[in-house]
Amino acid sequence: MTVATLTKTRRTPLKAGFAPPEHDLGFVLGAIGNKLFVRDRSLAQHVAWSVQHGVLEFLDDRSATMEEVAANTPLTEAGADSLLSVLAAIGFLVRAADGRYSLTTVARDFFLPRSPYFVGDQLDPSGLPIPGPYLRRRADFLTRAKLRLLTLHPSIRYGSKVRIENQHARNLGACAAAVRTGEFAGVHFLIDVAGGSGAFAIPLALEYPSMRIILTDLPRATKNARPLLVEHGLQDRVELLACDAFEYPWKIPACDGMFIGNFLHGFDDAVCDRICRESFERLSSGGTVWVHEMIWNESRDGPLITALWHAAMRGGGPGRQRTAQQLSKLLRDAGFRDIRTIPTSGAFALIRGSKPG
């Protein structure tokens, strides 16, 4: 088989009794600085922008918070947060418990212009421009036009075929691992909110043949998820329901399980709070919600794949990756109790909460 045919070949459908991947895809992607996101920015680009915008030089003789870096460089808080997070995750910075960042010796040796071993001016990362939300000043006309053009590409549109297939490739492994935690064994009827391609619903339906499962998403997404269900022979097992998560109340039946995967990371805390409260309302008493997200480690300086996702979310809107504590608080504030964190694959974890019976 040639490489050209390989790239066009669909992956083999999952089958009942599937084995989740042995390795964490996030680790593999972190190592090559790629997220499988559309509009991906490489790891080298993040380092080059940090050098170009003086982040490392500003930290030469001081430690500083993200806000202080933003105030003293051309970066916004979103930009400073993104770049500091990536630099800490690759070991160029240390992040103290109070959120202050300082340089490590490797960064001093190679990324400060005053060092004879400076290499920062030799990084030549081709690719996309720095995201507009990272900079306080407006980008020049050509850059703005380039960024605008990117937003017209179908891969950017939620629910497009290419986007759904991209989500599937990126999230299937972690979702298969989530199913295999055994967390869902007692559920009778689960609703997968903003379930996209079925990356979670498909392994769930294969693992639990008698569970009722509804996958909700925007109309275009449910249309493009159907071929994936058909490919797995699950078109009669997983019900598709077009439902906009921002139209309240959600028009869904009461259920005893709800799954919200990779959705909250797209939004700010106020929106997430509203979504969590709505899920609490729609669940039956005694029901359980599971949020599945790529989370930060306890010192909030890694792993690298979380830092890269965080940087991508902050460059595209109000989203961000969160710690397990931040996600737990969102569930607690919505009324959920007995909140627990269950690791699934690499940086991914389930945060579960129960609606009191």
Ligand SMILES: C[S@@+](CC[C@H](N)C(=O)[O-])C[C@H]1O[C@@H](n2cnc3c(N)ncnc32)[C@H](O)[C@@H]1O
């Ligand atoms: C990052 S994907 C996650 C999909 C899936 N849960 C997973 O983990 O692979 C986010 C999903 O949210 C959906 N979405 C975006 N806005 C939505 C809305 N207003 N209502 C419902 N779904 C929405 C998108 O179509 C997309 O499938």
